[in-house]
Amino acid sequence: MTDHYEDLEVGETYETGSYTVTKEEIIGFAEQFDPQPFHLDEEAAQESMFGELVASGLHTLCLSVRLFVTDIVDGEDGIANMGGLGMDDLRWHEPVRPDDTLRVRVEILEKTLSSRSDRGYVDFRRSVIDDADEEVMSIVSHNIVRRADAAD
Amino acid sequence: MTDHYEDLEVGETYETGSYTVTKEEIIGFAEQFDPQPFHLDEEAAQESMFGELVASGLHTLCLSVRLFVTDIVDGEDGIANMGGLGMDDLRWHEPVRPDDTLRVRVEILEKTLSSRSDRGYVDFRRSVIDDADEEVMSIVSHNIVRRADAAD
Numbered sequence: 001m002t003d004h005y006e007d008l009e010v011g012e013t014y015e016t017g018s019y020t021v022t023k024e025e026i027i028g029f030a031e032q033f034d035p036q037p038f039h040l041d042e043e044a045a046q047e048s049m050f051g052e053l054v055a056s057g058l059h060t061l062c063l064s065v066r067l068f069v070t071d072i073v074d075g076e077d078g079i080a081n082m083g084g085l086g087m088d089d090l091r092w093h094e095p096v097r098p099d100d101t102l103r104v105r106v107e108i109l110e111k112t113l114s115s116r117s118d119r120g121y122v123d124f125r126r127s128v129i130d131d132a133d134e135e136v137m138s139i140v141s142h143n144i145v146r147r148a149d150a151a152d
Numbered sequence: 153m154t155d156h157y158e159d160l161e162v163g164e165t166y167e168t169g170s171y172t173v174t175k176e177e178i179i180g181f182a183e184q185f186d187p188q189p190f191h192l193d194e195e196a197a198q199e200s201m202f203g204e205l206v207a208s209g210l211h212t213l214c215l216s217v218r219l220f221v222t223d224i225v226d227g228e229d230g231i232a233n234m235g236g237l238g239m240d241d242l243r244w245h246e247p248v249r250p251d252d253t254l255r256v257r258v259e260i261l262e263k264t265l266s267s268r269s270d271r272g273y274v275d276f277r278r279s280v281i282d283d284a285d286e287e288v289m290s291i292v293s294h295n296i297v298r299r300a301d302a303a304d
Contacts, residue, residue: 034221035218061213085243088241090239
């Protein structure tokens, strides 16, 4: 069963499984998309404001989207997500370090009907939580979700 | 020479070089971070609201950060970026398709001194532009930039 726009309730919360990020992945991601010294090199990172190698915030965002897609959109219940409009309020609260284990808490913030009869807009607040139960990142995503009566 | 907080002026603009994204990269990125059918599979994408295979919006964001880092932060002038606080107003205006060539226009929106004497906060508006000169994505990033008198 997939949840459509009508099935989602404001205030509803979800939690994903967890993912442990390695030093190799942190460096590999940075080489591809965010090649700054504090994401690439342990020695250079010691001289940065972080004092140690930390994951690109963009990497944390990407890992949180993967967990959201695999465990919630494609999860047991599933969400009929048609695509994304944008995101707001992205904040990195704490750095993510090698071997940190992350999971994502999701809350449905708001629902708005579209003028198109097949869809509605759903805002999700997503928090990335580490093993110490600390929030390391938060964001609000604006998604387009299919309506049940438009579904095949 | 690297530009420090004092060297940056509100209203100043930059433009990066360009990058052409392939179908293989679009699918590879989606497999890693955003495994939804319209980013993974041409046939499934035909039945989506996009009607064809499109890049994950997160991929467009990642490519824009890479161009910002390589061509501006690490560019000829360079910016003494210490890290990021967050991002706002991320909007995907147009889908990105295989073989689209993207570049990034950057404008300095706002500067705010920090209470810490070694740094200031700089807001950058970043627009991703395609070959047809159309804006496909926009975002505001909040960065921490080192002050010159704090530099070694």
